[in-house]
Amino acid sequence: MKLSARNAFHGKIEQVHNGATTTIVKVDIGNGLTVTSSITNESADELDLKPGDAVTAIIKSSDVIIGK
Amino acid sequence: MKLSARNAFHGKIEQVHNGATTTIVKVDIGNGLTVTSSITNESADELDLKPGDAVTAIIKSSDVIIGK
Amino acid sequence: MKLSARNAFHGKIEQVHNGATTTIVKVDIGNGLTVTSSITNESADELDLKPGDAVTAIIKSSDVIIGK
Amino acid sequence: MKLSARNAFHGKIEQVHNGATTTIVKVDIGNGLTVTSSITNESADELDLKPGDAVTAIIKSSDVIIGK
Amino acid sequence: MKLSARNAFHGKIEQVHNGATTTIVKVDIGNGLTVTSSITNESADELDLKPGDAVTAIIKSSDVIIGK
Amino acid sequence: MKLSARNAFHGKIEQVHNGATTTIVKVDIGNGLTVTSSITNESADELDLKPGDAVTAIIKSSDVIIGK
Numbered sequence: 001m002k003l004s005a006r007n008a009f010h011g012k013i014e015q016v017h018n019g020a021t022t023t024i025v026k027v028d029i030g031n032g033l034t035v036t037s038s039i040t041n042e043s044a045d046e047l048d049l050k051p052g053d054a055v056t057a058i059i060k061s062s063d064v065i066i067g068k
Numbered sequence: 069m070k071l072s073a074r075n076a077f078h079g080k081i082e083q084v085h086n087g088a089t090t091t092i093v094k095v096d097i098g099n100g101l102t103v104t105s106s107i108t109n110e111s112a113d114e115l116d117l118k119p120g121d122a123v124t125a126i127i128k129s130s131d132v133i134i135g136k
Numbered sequence: 137m138k139l140s141a142r143n144a145f146h147g148k149i150e151q152v153h154n155g156a157t158t159t160i161v162k163v164d165i166g167n168g169l170t171v172t173s174s175i176t177n178e179s180a181d182e183l184d185l186k187p188g189d190a191v192t193a194i195i196k197s198s199d200v201i202i203g204k
Numbered sequence: 205m206k207l208s209a210r211n212a213f214h215g216k217i218e219q220v221h222n223g224a225t226t227t228i229v230k231v232d233i234g235n236g237l238t239v240t241s242s243i244t245n246e247s248a249d250e251l252d253l254k255p256g257d258a259v260t261a262i263i264k265s266s267d268v269i270i271g272k
Numbered sequence: 273m274k275l276s277a278r279n280a281f282h283g284k285i286e287q288v289h290n291g292a293t294t295t296i297v298k299v300d301i302g303n304g305l306t307v308t309s310s311i312t313n314e315s316a317d318e319l320d321l322k323p324g325d326a327v328t329a330i331i332k333s334s335d336v337i338i339g340k
Numbered sequence: 341m342k343l344s345a346r347n348a349f350h351g352k353i354e355q356v357h358n359g360a361t362t363t364i365v366k367v368d369i370g371n372g373l374t375v376t377s378s379i380t381n382e383s384a385d386e387l388d389l390k391p392g393d394a395v396t397a398i399i400k401s402s403d404v405i406i407g408k
Binding site: 005009024057 | 073074092116123126
């Protein structure tokens with residue numbers, strides 16, 4: 001499946017931090033860059049996310065703010 | 069000003085494409101990665117965005133989906 | 137690829153309406169329900185979206201408001 | 205009040221799961237489809253959300269990704 | 273209908289600017305504050321939005337970034 | 341740094357409520373209006389958010405729904 005979301009960054013999970021209902025996932029996308037994502041625990045469990053996993057961080061272009 | 073948004077990627081504008089009310093901005097963040105952002109024309113004008121400008125692409129962690 | 141986004145509704149495209157930079161896509165997900173999506177023209181072109189196509193409408197749970 | 209958000213799916217709450225600050229709500233919208241929403245505990249309390257409640261899941265079209 | 277979205281600001285429309293598929297709406301919420309919203313033309317038409325209309329600008333708390 | 345996000349409301353923090361991974365921040369923007377934001381604990385810690393702090397609540401126009 002191809003997605004309409006314009007931004008898809010491939011990387012490796014650095015850290016998975018589970019809260020009560022929300023999980024914070026940090027993905028190393030190379031070049032010293034990390035993407036932080038906040039998802040449901042349910043998603044983190046279903047995808048069995050753990051450090052070292054190869055994942056993709058996906059972001060819709062309407063969610064990107066530009067600062068200058 | 070420091071932002072709560074966890075993701076801030078520094079780069080250079082590659083392309084600015086103006087529509088009727090919405091502008092698409094592409095930012096080269098290095099390492100062969102491009103961030104695409106969709107903002108209002110008003111913002112693009114006010115920030116005077118043009119190719120080559122040094123900018124930051126900012127994304128809240130709740131807007132990042134993980135694919136595995 | 138499996139996505140962390142909790143909501144994925146399969147359906148058929150009813151309508152694709154291109155604007156200057158933004159395209160509106162309507163997806164019939166059955167049972168009389170339609171999902172409306174607003175994406176970039178670039179995405180619509182790249183995915184070659186047209187009426188009748190089988191697609192999936194994907195929504196992160198943090199983007200769903202509850203009314204009662 | 206009528207909303208600009210293009211997507212409003214009527215259904216019944218299946219499950220309410222409270223976390224420390226965030227609540228996950230699952231809404232059965234018929235035809236075997238469930239919408240998952242992540243809201244603040246404060247909202248869940250104020251709307252007194254509980255299984256069986258008739259609710260509407262509301263989604264802005266700019267938050268819908270298309271996969272094909 | 274009561275909404276889970278934590279932010280609802282009542283005001284009067286100052287300006288409606290239609291694009292090809294996207295409309296920009298500016299709402300005066302008093303005290304010198306204006307809220308800018310980007311919605312589909314379809315929504316703007318269906319709600320018959322025009323300057324002077326009493327409206328509410330609604331924002332989910334997960335879409336609010338804090339700067340300090 | 342100037343942001344493309346059209347909405348930036350200056351105010352004072354009224355309340356900071358930490359959850360397991362998510363923090364709810366309430367900002368008094370004057371005129372009896374409060375903005376509620378949901379951010380990561382990590383952000384709340386890094387910005388050292390506490391009642392009385394002068395902050396800005398920032399919202400992209402594509403995240404604003406209009407009700408009429």
